[in-house]
Amino acid sequence: MDQGQAFVVFRCNINPYYGSAFKVALLDRWMVIISGPKMIEDIRRRPEDELSFTEAVQTLLQYKYTVGQKIQEDPYHIVVVKEKLQNRLLPIMTLGLIDEVVPTVQKYFPTTEDQWTDFNVVAASLKIIARVSNRAFVGLPLCRNEEYNDISVHFSVEIVKAGTTLFLFPDVLKPLVAPFISKVRQTTKRALQHLGPIIQDRRMAIQELGIEWPDKPNDVLQWIIDKAVEKHETDVEIVERLLLLNLAAIHTSSSSIAHVLYHLAEQPELLSPLREEIEASIDADGWTMSAFGRMWKLDSLLRESQRYNGFTLASMIRVAMRDIVLTNGTFIPKGTLLGAAAHPTHHDNTHFPDAHVFDPFRFARMREAGSFEGHLARLQFASTSPEYLPFGHGQLACPGRHSAANQLKAVLSYVILNHDLRLTDSKNDGSQPQRPPNVYVSLAVILPIDGIIQLRKRAVA
Numbered sequence: 001m002d003q004g005q006a007f008v009v010f011r012c013n014i015n016p017y018y019g020s021a022f023k024v025a026l027l028d029r030w031m032v033i034i035s036g037p038k039m040i041e042d043i044r045r046r047p048e049d050e051l052s053f054t055e056a057v058q059t060l061l062q063y064k065y066t067v068g069q070k071i072q073e074d075p076y077h078i079v080v081v082k083e084k085l086q087n088r089l090l091p092i093m094t095l096g097l098i099d100e101v102v103p104t105v106q107k108y109f110p111t112t113e114d115q116w117t118d119f120n121v122v123a124a125s126l127k128i129i130a131r132v133s134n135r136a137f138v139g140l141p142l143c144r145n146e147e148y149n150d151i152s153v154h155f156s157v158e159i160v161k162a163g164t165t166l167f168l169f170p171d172v173l174k175p176l177v178a179p180f181i182s183k184v185r186q187t188t189k190r191a192l193q194h195l196g197p198i199i200q201d202r203r204m205a206i207q208e209l210g211i212e213w214p215d216k217p218n219d220v221l222q223w224i225i226d227k228a229v230e231k232h233e234t235d236v237e238i239v240e241r242l243l244l245l246n247l248a249a250i251h252t253s254s255s256s257i258a259h260v261l262y263h264l265a266e267q268p269e270l271l272s273p274l275r276e277e278i279e280a281s282i283d284a285d286g287w288t289m290s291a292f293g294r295m296w297k298l299d300s301l302l303r304e305s306q307r308y309n310g311f312t313l314a315s316m317i318r319v320a321m322r323d324i325v326l327t328n329g330t331f332i333p334k335g336t337l338l339g340a341a342a343h344p345t346h347h348d349n350t351h352f353p354d355a356h357v358f359d360p361f362r363f364a365r366m367r368e369a370g371s372f373e374g375h376l377a378r379l380q381f382a383s384t385s386p387e388y389l390p391f392g393h394g395q396l397a398c399p400g401r402h403s404a405a406n407q408l409k410a411v412l413s414y415v416i417l418n419h420d421l422r423l424t425d426s427k428n429d430g431s432q433p434q435r436p437p438n439v440y441v442s443l444a445v446i447l448p449i450d451g452i453i454q455l456r457k458r459a460v461a
């Protein structure tokens with residue numbers, strides 16, 4: 001197979017190559033794509049000194065020249081998320097989340113009962129997710145500061161831009177050109193203007209009252225400060241680590257929500273069964289994590305949207321730290337960029353019947369039918385498997401996925417209960433309007449950024 005053919009195959013149908021490896025040309029580099037449960041298991045089991053995720057992220061985003069060597073060598077902020085942002089603390093974090101969702105949705109989706117209002121779905125989703133995420137990241141009142149939220153979104157854009165451009169330069173030139181290309185440090189400084197005084201107050205509280213002082217905030221910033229104090233790190237380093245976590249959390253979650261909003265606007269008939277389920281769940285358990293756990297249809301919609309659209313074409317991206325031979329005999333030379341074929345796996349009929357059809361409640365139906373008996377959790381939005389890779393799979397799978405599930409369900413439940421949605425009839429010919437198609441750039445699945453949906457406040461009977 002020639003490389004051009006490989007790229008086309010990667011986007012649509014890998015059946016002939018399923019269970020094997022092939023190489024695709026990205027815009028600026030080659031990448032080896034593997035597929036099939038055996039190869040995915042193989043990748044999943046390899047330790048960091050053979051196939052490294054950290055190295056892959058750092059190579060793609062060129063951390064060494066944008067945020068510095070130290071963060072590259074000791075990414076403890078990721079450990080913090082793995083330890084803290086998991087199920088144990090999530091019910092507590094949900095209280096703040098719910099408190100934030102209501103004013104946030106009201107602010108970014110201001111609607112009335114008597115008329116439809118246009119909203120740019122991508123822009124509104126980013127605003128909503130930035131603020132709601134920052135409630136967990138930095139708490140009140142900073143999460144309501146629009147300028148700070150914009151900086152936290154902008155940081156991700158700057159680091160991806162700088163990383164992609166720097167990757168094209170030879171290593172010897174990177175330190176010389178980085179200050180001209182990268183705006184990451186300037187963006188960090190802008191964030192520091194907001195975060196500096198808060199960090200100082202919290203450092204002082206630790207000094208005066210001890211590490212576990214009464215009313216200590218329970219947010220990501222505080223978790224990082226606790227470690228940073230131990231390690232004698234500066235305020236700038238704290239801010240960089242926080243913004244790197246924003247990078248992992250905000251665009252991924254806002255893209256998920258924007259896709260779902262597009263689908264709801266395209267198929268408003270989904271609203272009624274969803275409302276029924278959301279109302280019953282909240283009647284039973286209030287606005288809590290347990291209520292979100294009952295929302296199988298909403299969970300299914302999120303999982304199906306992630307399967308059907310996804311965030312990237314490949315998942316489990318790694319760099320080979322030395323020459324390795326995969327279990328099927330494929331030789332992977334040191335330095336190779338490698339990933340699992342997420343998009344083609346998600347569109348394979350052997351895993352998902354009628355995989356090319358967007359079927360919002362397919363996973364809810366499977367749960368109701370008792371598929372995977374005893375393993376119903378495997379059908380949830382945040383559960384990973386070799387066939388469902390939006391969050392990666394295995395030990396390195398996204399540690400923020402349960403928190404993301406919670407957040408997306410909170411925002412969507414509120415939107416669905418309180419709004420009608422539809423697409424604009426831009427053709428004006430009475431035909432059923434369709435959401436604009438996704439755009440594929442390199443590995444990224446990009447939502448059409450100028451897409452409009454319409455919302456109206458739901459009339460209460």
Ligand code: HEM
Nearest residue numbers: 248249252253256316317390391392393396397398400404
């Ligand atoms: C729908 C939303 C999200 C999606 C689709 C997503 C997806 C991913 C993926 C694909 C990975 C790489 C896994 C691998 O290669 O095996 C990852 C890693 C990561 N994600 Fe998420 N993520 C989401 C939300 C979040 C949130 C809300 C956080 C919160 C902080 C977060 C934090 C992280 C971190 C820290 C890593 C790096 C893990 C490591 O280095 O071991 N993510 N995510």
